[in-house]
Amino acid sequence: MNGVGAHFVLQREGFTLDAAFSAPAVGVTALFGPSGSGKTTLLRCIAGLERAAGSLHVNGEVWQNGKAFVPTHRRPIGFVFQEASLFPHLSVRANLEYGYKRTRPADRQVHLEQVLEWLGLSRLIGRSDPSSLSGGERQRVAIGRALLTSPRILLMDEPLAALDANSKLDILPYLERLHRKLEIPVLYVSHALDEVVRLADHLVLLQQGRVIACGALSETLSRLDLPTAHLDDAGAMIEAVVAQHDEAYSLTRLDFAGGSLWVGRVAQPPGTRVRARVLARDVSIAMQHPQASSITNILEARIDEICDEGADKVVVRMGIGSEHVLLSRITRRSRDLLDLKVGMPVYAQVKSVALMA
């Protein structure tokens, strides 16, 4: 069996982890949940840094089952901690080479020059003291150090959480490129929805030590029975292709099955696959196609589900074409005024689109 299959049970004072999930053999699976939901503990169990009862197989190998337990240093993992955790007594180069030297030559598939290029580390490798690096640079070295063990799975524990906003923006493009380049599964722990939407393909949702949902990202994000649809920055994710640039108005059209969206001019050439994120609070609903409106993006849609949220709001899930969905957060009064019902054809007016890559 390829991919990851895990089930762990761990009792701690005031906390119980009882989590089972599976993740595909390629792509990024986000372990997402509020702090204290057990996502970091779960990741540490997969690395063998915590010893919980349960079972774990990765890419067809059993790493834990009953009494069988492969110790951390024999697991072909790459682990990135929240703080870079570089060895302070070693130079940047020695940090990078620490795991490489300890990887059997026959297993070495990633080499120093590649990592220097992927992560933009050529300028930094001559530094003797890793504490002279900035937070973002340190984390890039830590990621490179992990990759140089040629891992068969990459485990990342909120690698951006300890960074300031600028360092985050600095490192995100590297992560995106990396994930497209690597042909290994990545488990990515995060409590920031925007990061998850940007990077992940699959989502494992944790709450109080339990897995409450597990599936493809866009599907799971738009499930109204899950808490993710009711976060302030809840929304839908649409995979689209850059179709056309309008130089006169400095706009770009993104196409997807079932419609298209205009966004501010992007740098990517036509044909590039991108992710567009549309927040539920930026989508309103109209019964007729608005004739005169400042809103550019108006999509034909069909109401799939309506769910109450608090006393005054409802969240509406709409299908666009056969593959895509949008969420819209409107007031309960609007729903009653428009008499919205499941199955109705409507027009979704999209006020704002965020391009994730």
Add this chain to the structure above:
Amino acid sequence: MMESGLAPDDLQAVWLTLKLAATATCLLLLIATPLAWWLAMSRTWYKGVVSAMVALPLVVPPSVLGFYLLLLMGPHGAVGELTLALHLGTLPFTFAGLVIGSVLFSLPFAVQPIQNAFEAMGRRPLEAAATLRANAWDRFASVALPLARPGFLTAIILAFAHTVGEFGVVLMLGGNIPGETRVISVAIYNHVEAMEYTAAHGLAIGMVLFSFVVLLGLYLSGGVRMVR
């Protein structure tokens, strides 16, 4: 200030003291390193019991420690009976006996700085090393030892200096045999008993200077983390 030279007897005492301190320090490192590692990493309840036992020489008068060692290693003590059965004689009034006494007496001075250094390092560097394919010995040698180096330096200096200065344990274990157990502190005591103040001065001022230099070195290097 100092006499131009020390008497041959006193020189012998200086040499013996240095030999004792060096031997005890080497043994202490071998014993204290695993002990400090265990104390720093273990989470069991009896860790406190072991810590208290290690720290005992900080509080118990040296004469008390020496007294019980004398009983234990004497012909009727458990250790003495063992050494006799092995045809090794008894340990009191020998250099080996002094080494054992010194090791026990200086144990907290070696264990605590190393333990502090291991604790300050925390588990994270070791976890990082484990995810980078390093096995337990490798992690210890390539991460823990270098990161705890200041602790080791402090431990070596404190253990050595403390052994040089000890008196009570030596006296109780029968230390006044020239070339075998007569160390500097005992030699000073002898001189004073014999009213040879000049000779006592020669050794005593040397001890003061030695101690000052050791402490100066510790503080200037910034590596000092005195015992808790």
